[in-house]
Amino acid sequence: MPQSTSSPPPRACTDASETPQRGTPNMSSSSSELASLKIKLHKSLRQFPDFPTPGVLFEDILPLFSNPVLHQAFIRALELLIRTNYPEGQRPDVVVGLEARGFLFGPSLALRLGAGFVPVRKQGKLPGPTETASYEKEYGADFFQIQADAIKQGQKVLVVDDIVATGGSAAAAGSLVKKLGGVLLGYVFILELDFLKGREKLDAPTYTLLSSQSNSLEKT
Ligand SMILES: O=P(O)(O)OC[C@H]1O[C@H](OP(=O)(O)OP(=O)(O)O)[C@H](O)[C@@H]1O
Ligand SMILES: Nc1ncnc2[nH]cnc12
Numbered sequence: 001m002p003q004s005t006s007s008p009p010p011r012a013c014t015d016a017s018e019t020p021q022r023g024t025p026n027m028s029s030s031s032s033e034l035a036s037l038k039i040k041l042h043k044s045l046r047q048f049p050d051f052p053t054p055g056v057l058f059e060d061i062l063p064l065f066s067n068p069v070l071h072q073a074f075i076r077a078l079e080l081l082i083r084t085n086y087p088e089g090q091r092p093d094v095v096v097g098l099e100a101r102g103f104l105f106g107p108s109l110a111l112r113l114g115a116g117f118v119p120v121r122k123q124g125k126l127p128g129p130t131e132t133a134s135y136e137k138e139y140g141a142d143f144f145q146i147q148a149d150a151i152k153q154g155q156k157v158l159v160v161d162d163i164v165a166t167g168g169s170a171a172a173a174g175s176l177v178k179k180l181g182g183v184l185l186g187y188v189f190i191l192e193l194d195f196l197k198g199r200e201k202l203d204a205p206t207y208t209l210l211s212s213q214s215n216s217l218e219k220t
């Protein structure tokens with residue numbers, strides 16, 4: 001059988017992490033890919049009234065992980081969100097994820113971005129020297145810790161978590177990053193509870209992947 005001498009057809013650049021051979025990345029194809037991923041992802045979310053306490057409308061993001069196709073789409077959407085908002089050279093060296101739900105996707109996202117992953121954990125879970133910050137959230141108060149050597153002076157850091165409600169948890173994590181000498185690039189969340197105005201507590205650019213509650217349970 002004679003071998004074909006013609007070169008293979010050019011491969012479509014379907015991954016924003018691939019650098020096109022000429023010119024700049026195709027931003028409009030990234031944004032249309034992101035828009036269609038968001039629609040698919042949003043449909044999978046669920047809400048539970050009065051959990052964990054009366055008056056709270058609980059946003060359940062766990063279905064994003066129960067199906068591998070959806071999970072893949074979710075991580076891809078986060079990657080696109082970050083690549084479109086942070087140009088090359090200004091991308092994170094470290095992704096910081098918040099215990100517990102920020103651990104579900106922080107490490108996968110860090111790998112996609114070629115960044116390290118560092119956990120912020122609830123008090124008493126991390127060995128060795130730690131820094132601590134107290135915080136209040138939508139339904140309680142707690143302490144967060146980070147290992148004192150987890151971030152090097154000047155490293156660029158992105159804080160990720162599932163939800164920003166009052167912003168207490170994320171603001172505490174941001175303060176820990178800065179205490180260690182990290183440069184806080186911003187915050188990325190899946191959902192934001194607009195009516196709690198959490199982003200006002202955050203002193204770095206804040207991005208949310210999907211739209212969510214703009215009213216409390218009592219008002220809906
Ligand atoms: O903006 P805030 O008012 O601080 O609330 C948001 C935080 O609350 C939840 O964490 P929680 O510690 O309740 O649960 P988890 O351990 O399941 O992440 C959520 O995962 C966010 O981390
Ligand atoms: N309404 C909510 N749903 C899920 N997680 C939350 N964390 C804080 N508020 C929340």
Ligand SMILES: [Mg+2]
Pocket residue numbers: 098099100101102161162169
């Ligand atoms: Mg949490």
